[in-house]
């Protein structure tokens with residue numbers, strides 16, 4: 564069992580990772596966002612990938628999700644914990660909170676969504692009823708409990724195209740659809756992992772109130788502040804997850 568952590572905005576590296584190597588891969592789908600960083604955390608072999616590159620230069624709609632996930636499969640990864648910065652839509656999803664979503668709605672477009680596109684022996688339709696792997700979600704919930712970290716244990720992640728933030732009308736529509744959180748990278752990442760049989764769950768860090776849910780406009784300064792606060796909980800939770808595995 565090899566665990567990979569995909570770091571998003573505010574987590575371009577794992578400072579506590581005892582780095583043992585870096586893998587530069589090319590894939591049939593092009594180049595991943597960055598080198599795969601291999602190392603040890605609490606005595607466990609971990610692979611870390613910076614979703615937006617290191618430094619953070621790739622916007623959400625330009626990420627090569629297929630290359631990123633293919634490369635992790637190539638390296639023998641069997642579980643992915645995807646750390647993602649999100650906007651909070653519903654009342655529980657306040658800035659700096661950590662949430663472990665159990666559902667998602669995809670509003671993105673124009674992205675390469677599948678490995679099952681060309682040169683097929685047969686057309687493949689994966690089951691995606693539960694987009695986040697229930698057993699891995701449970702491990703995250705248990706780790707949060709062990710670490711005494713207050714989390715929101717369910718929620719629906721709405722994935723928008725970006726890179727702009729949403730209008731308040733778009734957020735109200737997403738809320739009516741049942742979304743609790745909004746991000747720009749959850750899809751096709753989750754579906755691609757499922758297509759390759761890799762367990763996948765998300766650790767969402769609320770960076771800001773989504774458009775129209777807070778007072779005034781959304782500032783990058785508030786996002787940075789809340790992410791810094793939330794990421795310390797994320798790192799504690801990941802340490803507990805790894806210690807328990």
Ligand SMILES: CSC[C@H]1O[C@H](OP(=O)(O)O)[C@H](O)[C@@H]1O
Pocket residue numbers: 570571572573614615622623646647648649725746747748749770786
């Ligand atoms: C204003 S921050 C938006 C940026 O942050 C999130 O990235 P990630 O999901 O990789 O943490 C969001 O998806 C956007 O890319």
